[in-house]
Amino acid sequence: MTEGGIKHRVESGRDLQALEKKGLELLYPGRPRIAVAMASCGRAAGSGRIYESIGDELERRGLDASLVPAGCPGLCSREPLVTVLEPGKARIYYSGVQPADAGPLVSALAGGEVYQKRALGAEVEDRLVVTGRQIDLGPPPGNLGLLADLDFYRPQVRLATRNCGCINPFSIHEYAARGGYRALAEALAGDPSGIIAEIKKSGLRGRGGAGFPTGLKWEITAGSGHDEKYIICNGDEGDPGAYMDRSILEGDPHSVLEGMIIGAYCMGARHGIIYVRAEYPLAIKTVGHAIAQARELGLLGENILNSGLSFDVEVVMGAGAFVCGEETALIASIEGHPGEPRPRPPYPARQGLWGKPTCINNVETLANIPLIAGRGGDWYAGLGTAGSRGTKVFALVGKVKNSGLVEVPMGTTIGDIVLGAGGGPDGGRKLKAVQTGGPSGGCIPASLVDLPVDYESLTGAGTIMGSGGMVVMDESVCMVDMARYFMTFAAGESCGKCTPCREGTAEILDILDRITQGGGRPEDLDTLDELSRVVKDASLCGLGQTATNPVLSTLRYFRSEYEAHIKDKHCPAGVCRNLTVYRINPELCIGCGLCAEECPGGAILGRDDQPRVISQESCTRCGACYRICPQEAIFFTGRGMPGA
Amino acid sequence: MTGNEYTDIVKRHTSPNGRVLSILEEIQRKYRHLPEEALRAAAEELNLPLSQLYGVATFYTSFSLQPRGEHIIGVCHGTVCHVKGAARVTAELEKKLGVSEGGTTGDGKFTLESVKCLGCCSLAPVVSIDGSVHARVKPETVDELIKSAIPGGAPGD
Incomplete structure (x- = not known):
């Protein structure tokens, strides 16, 4: 899946244009282009066989078409997804494609028809978010609606996921054709402090969970006087139920690399590391390929784009520890130690990896950087709410009809996401709760569907934004069991270094185990509440400080369910x-x-x-x-x- | 498995960043566990205390001091897989393979594990077999799943 073409170094804007031109020829090849969504979710649904079957059919019929792998367009529950673009026509999305569909699909294509059986929607234009340019594809077929009009896509504004599902993630040319590396070229021609100012103006906050202002983090790291600095991309996406970082790394790895290179220029870092969890082998492979391509073209290495900037990136694979998402634990892990956090300050921006100033940004955060550098802070800040600018990708999953990755402006309500894009609970059941923020977050009851999703509102409701997991729960889910599930997770992942987290999570888990097994006592609820607060206040790192949120939020909103377990020995959902x-x-x-x-x-x-x-x-x-x-x-x- | 082989692995990993993890990952991949002599050889070559490598080996779930099976079956127990019945999938696999979670079959063929989240939540419950992920697994069909994913891999054969 490597590509030929330009091999010489990209040294100027003109070279970049050549890259872009070649990419446009690949994206709009003047013959049909068939893209099969082959991120991990697509592959799990069988897209590997679809890719082969379509290839075989094309060969059998001698049809001249380009067949490429793509990342995930977001609607994972309808995988395997395939898109077909013919010159002068709208792009057609097909969903739920099976190997047996390859024949009729290719046959329809040969006749210039749409294969109605699996057609999902049409796309009439491509918007290149980085440049604002619009490419018209062609009119939609008469009997097929627009993809953008589907419930799932209507509220979406895809910035961080702008290229996912569209480009071949193994093609740096296609990334360039979507405006990629342009922001970098412009940035390198300007003043680093100017870009940091734009990022501050954009209001971008860390998308990994804590929501720290990215511009400020860059400014502090830039101001940490040292000749050696690091920039780390945190791809240790450990929250069960969140997978946007995997999707971006698998579907658009160059957007993350470009964000890192811009960061390196702004902060004066020479070394970059992308830390990816071991459970994401395809992300590791895709990113490794992207790094090699960028290196080959001189976009990584010495004297990037003749600017004097020298920066290179390597991938470090995690080894299965949730706590390594915490930045000081992640650093310990890279240095060859167990992933145990240490007290801050000193913050990594002053003293991080190997004691050197280190900026750690999440995958989704970095994917936004080229957009902000390219279009300016004001443009990005035009989306979202006062305290939470821009968009956020959510993994809308669980008991919901349309499940997948949705990227919406901050401030969109829970209802617009879950009932709108998601289409509500599957099978006509009643919505009970929405869990956000994974093991560090909490459960919001169905009565709060009008809650806007931004950092402040979620915190006020007793949960957190976290990395963007949004698990929909219907009546068949037991809230006490959910609290027990998350506490099992936290107790298992607690590194053991500080006592409140190590002992507290184990003690809370014991009580929850007892309640779900029928041995609950009336005084348990007060004990749970008090213990949860102690663990929250006294733990060393973010893991412990947030580990009891699932218990506190379910106690707050679903107390009667705990009481039913304890007093009536009754699990209303029938789970226990x-x-x-x-x-x-x-x-x-x-x-x-x-x-x-x-x-x-x-x-x-x-x-x-x-x-x-x-x-x-x-x-x-x-x-x-x-x-x-x-x-x-x-x-x-x-x-x-x-x-x- | 000579000390030299381990030393060769250590020498291949030159970047200081993530060096210990990547060395142990390669040894684990190759030998399906971290043999004591491998940890000793690596510690010596890296000039690090053995206790540090032992600490790393026992901290991260990817590593095992006991040999793992030829095929790794990992049932995802992420949030969505949990609410969509991952426990029933694990229970069925335990029955079919005759081992409990975390265990390896007597013939050394299969190890049954619980994995944290494979990030395929929209297709839950999912099971990973030797690294490839299978969607919407039902307890009733785990038998067929293993047979189709692993040639000649019927449990109990």
Whole structure:
């Protein structure tokens, strides 16, 4: 998947234009271009086989078309996704494509038709966000709506994810054709402090979780007098339920590199490191490829674009530790130690990797930098709210119809994201809660759907922005179980260095385990509340300081659910097995026997078309019968409830 | 597995940044665990205390001091996989493979692990087999999944 073409160094604006020209020929090749979304999510859904099948079909029919891999366009729940662009026509998005669709899809293409069966929407123009340029593709086909009009895409403004799903991530030319490296060329011709001023003006805050103003961080690092400095891209995206950084690294790696090179120029750093977690092998491969390409063209290395700037980047792979997302733990990890945080100050901007000034920025933060450098701070600040400028990518996942990555202006409401873009809970169920910020965040109840999503509003509601995970929960999710889940995570990932986090999370987990197993005591709730506050106040790093947010927020909004577990020995969602009793309503049961076939424990008694009965002695309370019953004759109740 | 092989691995990793991690990662990949002699050889070559390498080896979940199976089956227990039934997938795999989570089958063929989040949340629950991710896994079909992902890989064969 490497590309030929220009091999000599890019030294001037003219060379960059040549790169761009070649990229435009690849993006708009004058023959059909078929792009298969092949990020990790696409591959998991089988896009590798789709890519091969389409290739085979093209060859079989002798159809001259360009077939390329692309990143993820965001709508992951509809993967595998394929786009087809014919000269002079709108780009067509296809979703849920199966290998068997390759034949009819290519056949439709050969006849100049749209393959209706899998068509999702049309795109009539490409907007190059970096330059503001618009490229008209062609009119949409009569019987297909616009992609931009789909619920999922309507509220979106894709800045950080501007190229994901559009370009071949292995092509530096295609990145250049979308305006890539232009901002760098302009930046290198100007004054570093001017760019820092623009970033400060943009109001950009760190997208990794803490939300520290990026411009200020750059200014402090730039002012830390030292001849050796580092810039680190934090790609240790550990929050379960968030994967925008993976998607950007896999779909548009050069945007992150360009952000880092601009940062290096502004802060005077010579060394760059991209730290990627081990669970993201494709991101590691894609970024490694991008670095090699940039190096080959002289965009990394000595004297970049004849500016005198020398900067190079290497990839360091993590080894499975959530705490390494914390910046001092990440530094310890790169230095060859266990990932244990240390007290700050000194902050890494003064004393970081190997004791040298170090700026650590998140992937999404860096992907925004070329846009701000190119179009100015005011332009970026024009989006979002007063305290939270620009856009944020959210991983809209869980019990929601349209699931994937959505990038919206800050201040968009929870409802616009979850019910609008997401289409609400799947299967017509009722929305119960939205969890943001992963293990460091909290659960917002459905009653707060009008809450604007920005740093301040989320904090006020008892949760955090975090890295942008947004897990939708319907009535089938138990909030006490969720708190227990996150506490299991935090207790397991606590590095053990400070006592409040190490002992506190374990103690809280013990109590939650007991409650979900039916041994809850009335005084537990006060203990949970007090312990959670102590861990929050007394822990050394962000992991411990936020680890109890899931407990505090569920106690705040879903206290009655805890009480049901404790007093009635009842899990209203039917998730906590030890509290749940399954019964069959003889009046609704038609005796079809499906439940008995499904039951792994042979606990369902009765025969022929007689109503079935569940033997409570043999029942493992797995709920398989409840899920399979076509008559909804099976119900559950709490162990301590009347009639149980 | 001679000390020289380990030393060669150490010598290949020249950048100081992430050096210890990348060396141990390569040893782990090659030998499916970190043998004691490998840690000793690496510590000597790097001129670092063995205790530091032992600390790293036991801190990060990617590393194991015990040999792992030929094939690694990782059930994702990220938030979404959790609410979409990852526990049932793990339970079924435990039954099929005859090991509990974290364990390796007696024949050394499979290791069953729990992984934190593979970032494929829209396709939950997901399972990774030898690094490739499989979408929307159902407990009922884990058998077929293993068979199709690993040639000749039927558990219990």
